[in-house]
Amino acid sequence: MKSTFIHAARALMKLQEVRFKVSPNHSWRVAAYAAVLAKKLGMSEKEQNRIYLAGLLHDIGKLGISSAILHKPGKLTAAEWEEIKKHPVYSYEILSAIPGMKAISLMALYHHERYDGCGYPEGLGGEAIPLGARILAVADSFDAMTSDRVYRPRMSEEMATEELYRCAGTQFDPQLVEVFCCRVVPEGIDPELYRITVDIPGGVKHLRNN
Secondary structure (H helix, E strand, O other), rough: HHHHHHHHHHHHHHHHHHHHOOOOOOHHHHHHHHHHHHHHHHOOHHHHHHHHHHHHHHHHHHHHHHHHHHHHOOOOOHHHHHHOOOOOHHHHHHHHHOOOOHHHHHHHHHHHOOOOOOOOOOOOOOOOOHHHHHHHHHHHHHHHHHHOOOOOOOOOOHHHHHHOOOOOOOOOOOHHHHHHHHHHHHOOOOOHHHHHEOOOOOOOEEEOOO
């Protein structure tokens, strides 16, 4: 089962990199931010590893979304937005079919839920949203805001931090926002230090020294 898990994860990461040529490093950065936040929260190394892998694969479901919609420079139509909102479910369907990825698939499924219950796909709120998914929501949004997109230029880290605080308690878990903005952003991250290898016997480990 471990071997199946490792090789499946490796194949999905490669597929994702090939498919999303425009921003191949987004998932690596999200994974690194999420892993650092999990560490700052005192979570176990096993939990950090799961959250890291969920960060790498949270958007795998976008393979099921048209490239024309994903890379559209203008405003999405209502129908196009409804299509985009299906990607967490697609991620869940892909990942949950792999032995050992149940917890990771649930983080991917719920990473667009909102703390106030107004997110998707199920409208979960507060602590009903798995902690890993709440962590991914903060990490994913911060990296999205600080990256160039086809429809807008990047924000500064200061502006993105202000936006996280503004949305704390509505879109994001306020405790996670506080830890992320006070202890993760100021220290910075190097995503290269958090790249993983899936070739080691026994599972997935971080290539890092701390």
